[in-house]
Amino acid sequence: MASSITIALDAMGGDLGCEAVVNGAGIARVRQPDVHYEFHGDEGQLQPLLDADAALKAVSTIHHTDVSVDMEDKPSQALRKGRKTSSMWLAIDAVKQGRAQAAVSCGNTGALTVMARMILRTMPGISRPALAAIWPTMRGESIVLDVGANVVAEEDALVKFAIMGEAMARTALGQPKPTVGLLNIGAEEMKGNEEIKAAAETLREADLDFEFTGFVEGDDISKGTVDVVVTDGFTGNIALKTAEGTARLIGDYLSNAMRRSFASRLGYLLARGAFNVLRQRMDPSRVNGGVFLGLNGVVVKSHGSATAEGIAAALDLAIDMARNDIITKIATDLHQVEEEENAADVEATEPEPSTV
Amino acid sequence: MASSITIALDAMGGDLGCEAVVNGAGIARVRQPDVHYEFHGDEGQLQPLLDADAALKAVSTIHHTDVSVDMEDKPSQALRKGRKTSSMWLAIDAVKQGRAQAAVSCGNTGALTVMARMILRTMPGISRPALAAIWPTMRGESIVLDVGANVVAEEDALVKFAIMGEAMARTALGQPKPTVGLLNIGAEEMKGNEEIKAAAETLREADLDFEFTGFVEGDDISKGTVDVVVTDGFTGNIALKTAEGTARLIGDYLSNAMRRSFASRLGYLLARGAFNVLRQRMDPSRVNGGVFLGLNGVVVKSHGSATAEGIAAALDLAIDMARNDIITKIATDLHQVEEEENAADVEATEPEPSTV
Numbered sequence: 001m002a003s004s005i006t007i008a009l010d011a012m013g014g015d016l017g018c019e020a021v022v023n024g025a026g027i028a029r030v031r032q033p034d035v036h037y038e039f040h041g042d043e044g045q046l047q048p049l050l051d052a053d054a055a056l057k058a059v060s061t062i063h064h065t066d067v068s069v070d071m072e073d074k075p076s077q078a079l080r081k082g083r084k085t086s087s088m089w090l091a092i093d094a095v096k097q098g099r100a101q102a103a104v105s106c107g108n109t110g111a112l113t114v115m116a117r118m119i120l121r122t123m124p125g126i127s128r129p130a131l132a133a134i135w136p137t138m139r140g141e142s143i144v145l146d147v148g149a150n151v152v153a154e155e156d157a158l159v160k161f162a163i164m165g166e167a168m169a170r171t172a173l174g175q176p177k178p179t180v181g182l183l184n185i186g187a188e189e190m191k192g193n194e195e196i197k198a199a200a201e202t203l204r205e206a207d208l209d210f211e212f213t214g215f216v217e218g219d220d221i222s223k224g225t226v227d228v229v230v231t232d233g234f235t236g237n238i239a240l241k242t243a244e245g246t247a248r249l250i251g252d253y254l255s256n257a258m259r260r261s262f263a264s265r266l267g268y269l270l271a272r273g274a275f276n277v278l279r280q281r282m283d284p285s286r287v288n289g290g291v292f293l294g295l296n297g298v299v300v301k302s303h304g305s306a307t308a309e310g311i312a313a314a315l316d317l318a319i320d321m322a323r324n325d326i327i328t329k330i331a332t333d334l335h336q337v338e339e340e341e342n343a344a345d346v347e348a349t350e351p352e353p354s355t356v
Numbered sequence: 357m358a359s360s361i362t363i364a365l366d367a368m369g370g371d372l373g374c375e376a377v378v379n380g381a382g383i384a385r386v387r388q389p390d391v392h393y394e395f396h397g398d399e400g401q402l403q404p405l406l407d408a409d410a411a412l413k414a415v416s417t418i419h420h421t422d423v424s425v426d427m428e429d430k431p432s433q434a435l436r437k438g439r440k441t442s443s444m445w446l447a448i449d450a451v452k453q454g455r456a457q458a459a460v461s462c463g464n465t466g467a468l469t470v471m472a473r474m475i476l477r478t479m480p481g482i483s484r485p486a487l488a489a490i491w492p493t494m495r496g497e498s499i500v501l502d503v504g505a506n507v508v509a510e511e512d513a514l515v516k517f518a519i520m521g522e523a524m525a526r527t528a529l530g531q532p533k534p535t536v537g538l539l540n541i542g543a544e545e546m547k548g549n550e551e552i553k554a555a556a557e558t559l560r561e562a563d564l565d566f567e568f569t570g571f572v573e574g575d576d577i578s579k580g581t582v583d584v585v586v587t588d589g590f591t592g593n594i595a596l597k598t599a600e601g602t603a604r605l606i607g608d609y610l611s612n613a614m615r616r617s618f619a620s621r622l623g624y625l626l627a628r629g630a631f632n633v634l635r636q637r638m639d640p641s642r643v644n645g646g647v648f649l650g651l652n653g654v655v656v657k658s659h660g661s662a663t664a665e666g667i668a669a670a671l672d673l674a675i676d677m678a679r680n681d682i683i684t685k686i687a688t689d690l691h692q693v694e695e696e697e698n699a700a701d702v703e704a705t706e707p708e709p710s711t712v
Binding site for chain 1: 492493507508539541549573575577578579587589591593594595596597598600601603604605606614616617620622623624626627628
């Protein structure tokens, strides 16, 4: 595989517009010099921003469009106005056409899910893609999926999420043999809904190349108990947003506490280096970006409100996924599981020899 | 209603044993002097602890039992060994017998749910009780329910949770007209699963005494967007534990950051008053205690690992619920909704006058 990677960017979908996207690419370029960037968006806005960063301009191309998907658009509205013309559609299509190895957008999640699925199609055996997030933990980082691409997930979908999440953990976290857990309300086997119990049974019995450790609870995510936490998109999305809300609440408490007295203000000044470290660790932009898994191509979703730093983090992730050819890894793993299932089915339906 | 309240305590169920329970009551007694405490547990352990606190001893009685429910017991095991004999059963039974106005336990949630339901029975119209938690927010406190009493909740259960949570918000938060939201993965009407959409429609159309604001997302809990957040026990439990895990992770980051340099250590010393405030606000024991709603009596569940301070907070909540007679308030609200439903049913099934 050639070392040169092209990333297609939807430059118009985010809350902060083209400027954050171009500046984010500028930051990423310094860290990863041999990457080409394809900006999809309004040339009139993009050109002066690139003119201001000669090094980035040298590795970039602009693909003009003035059609953008808005944050408020329903997926159907987004398709009506932006199919084949919007910056979001065109960035994903660059992956489909083989020009780019990954697409990055900070636009509307619903529209991105629908367009990505329509353009890139799901892999064999996958009915719907999952959105995987990288979550900071006490032991480093873990992967949580699905964080919002699907409202419900049945047994089969949860099993596929485990397989795809495990492939991502090997690539994005560098874990040779990741551990995988299913999110539940208790570690005991009897708890949870029917889909989760059935998925746990399948994962326990299957001959998988990773360690399925059983059920984990909400606080196990931050503890880093397992490398991959599998859940349905409804629960995963609420867990992710609850964690973000809690981090913001504590940040609020902290800044109020520090303004309390002269001593605490002086203490804050002395410790401000430490506070900056803390702020960086708590900053959602550091772990910004969910990856759609289960599509025939890499699509990374960045926060809608992502700053240049946040977009750079999403680009790092996209480049990493593309360089390590995550799509082939997932496809291989899924194919292997399908083969095993088929073999088991054949065995189960084989007629008794004596009946012939 | 008499101002004298008796609280029955399961003194044996928690991880920290009798000592934390008695010391917790000692702290609560100072704040709320006219309350009587009934301790259910091992007399040999309880007596010396009470002897050490004369003021608490004067308002306490010991009901001896050496049978306790363990944290690892499944509800069926807990019932087999502890029905009618365990400290948990006896504390709840004191409410049933009318001797106590509330029971408090830091024992096994599953066993407590089953025993509370078996002894006190659910209110008319309620098939299963819900566990409600008080959650710290940017605007003060909100109530979230269910946080784990039920794995699934259908439309009717979610509607009842809204009615019960609203009654608790009037009592525990002192909100004359609380706002209520349904937890979902997006504020848009089209999102979410079928139960949530149906519950939202019923709540929107019903003639209720509170403001139903529609859907809220995970980060709205900490923001304090609404006074009452309604969700099923699976999602609520995972949200609660994810928030606890996030708070612990940030606490960990903070203490590591403060040990980084001489300046940050000195700064920490100067600002330690502020850090203590922060630690108190982040301390789960401050908001300790979930209340079972929908039973014919008040049962408060405290964290299994609750310290004396945590147990005192759970006692404060139990005393508050008992004093404000939350059970009658909920029963009245539920009765009113049932009446309305029946009236609507009669209207709908009334024969056409002309057909006679």
